[in-house]
Amino acid sequence: AITNDERDDNKNTTIEVKLNSETKANLENLQGLTRSRNAMLANAKEVLPKKYMNKYDSFSLRGTLYQPKGNLDTLHSRCEAILPSFRKMLTRITKAAGLDPEKVATWQGKDIMLTSKVPYTSLTVAPLKTKARCVEKAENEYDGDVTRLIDIVRASIVVADEDQLLCVAKELQNEKVVRLKNRFKEPIFTGYSDALYNVEIEEIICEV
Numbered sequence: 001a002i003t004n005d006e007r008d009d010n011k012n013t014t015i016e017v018k019l020n021s022e023t024k025a026n027l028e029n030l031q032g033l034t035r036s037r038n039a040m041l042a043n044a045k046e047v048l049p050k051k052y053m054n055k056y057d058s059f060s061l062r063g064t065l066y067q068p069k070g071n072l073d074t075l076h077s078r079c080e081a082i083l084p085s086f087r088k089m090l091t092r093i094t095k096a097a098g099l100d101p102e103k104v105a106t107w108q109g110k111d112i113m114l115t116s117k118v119p120y121t122s123l124t125v126a127p128l129k130t131k132a133r134c135v136e137k138a139e140n141e142y143d144g145d146v147t148r149l150i151d152i153v154r155a156s157i158v159v160a161d162e163d164q165l166l167c168v169a170k171e172l173q174n175e176k177v178v179r180l181k182n183r184f185k186e187p188i189f190t191g192y193s194d195a196l197y198n199v200e201i202e203e204i205i206c207e208v
Contacts (some may be wrong), residue, residue, distance in 0.1 A: 033190065051186045052195070056169055060179040067147045068203050072134055074080040079128055079152045082201045087125050089175060090155055090208065094123040097159065097167040103156035112158060125155040150198055153206040156187070169195070172208070176200040 021028070066073055094101045101123035105112045111119040116146045129137075129152045142148035151197040187193035197208040 016107065036190070038191070045062070048184055048193070049165050052165050052169060053182065055166075056078055056159050056180060056182055056195070057183045058180055058186065062113060062178065065150050065179060065205055067152075067205055069147060072138075072146045074133060075146060075149070076128065076131055076134070076152065077205055078202075082204050082206075083125075083128065083153055084202055086153055086155070086199075087208050089123065089199075090123055090157065093168055094157055095169040096163040096171050097157075099157075099159065099164060104153070105160075120156060122159075123157055125133075128152055129154070135204070137154060148206040151207040152203075153204065155206075155208055158208065172197055178205060 018162070068078070084149075091101050099122040101121065103122050105120040105122055105176050114120045114124060134146060134149055134152060136150060138144050138146045157168055159168060176199060177197055181196040182194045183196060199206050199208060
């Protein structure tokens with residue numbers, strides 16, 4: 001119930017709001033999400049990489065990033081062709097940061113999980129996004145324009161401390177970075193934060 005004091009005539013007005021089960025469930029989910037976000041942000045204050053945040057601002061060399069023109073089959077084939085070069089580049093960068101690319105990444109003694117059964121390693125190079133998933137994402141987000149798909153080739157590097165993060169960032173400066181989203185400085189709504197790089201290899205834009 002919502003109560004509104006009407007001071008002019010000293011009367012109280014009570015408005016009863018009845019919620020159906022679906023609305024109640026949605027509100028409970030939203031409350032849970034908000035609690036998780038607040039807890040994540042509170043924890044982040046203790047571990048945020050402030051040196052990195054102050055040194056590397058988000059940027060984009062182009063307003064909107066596009067892959068080379070062509071159909072999905074051609075694009076997917078080109079992505080597959082540069083995948084070994086992408087892996088080799090990131091392996092070198094990961095090792096330069098003092099990390100073992102194949103070591104399972106942990107936080108506070110626990111494995112960081114990619115899926116319920118598969119943990120992240122210091123370097124996790126994902127399989128190419130499937131053609132079916134490419135079509136779905138292009139239709140849902142880009143009006144069917146597959147050249148907007150810049151994460152067909154993608155990977156994650158998990159660091160243990162800020163020094164390693166700074167080393168990875170320094171090494172990436174030697175590559176053709178076309179965009180950086182510093183989401184440590186500008187976290188997404190849920191509170192999740194990271195550094196998202198887009199790197200171009202043989203005209204193909206990849207995501208790290």
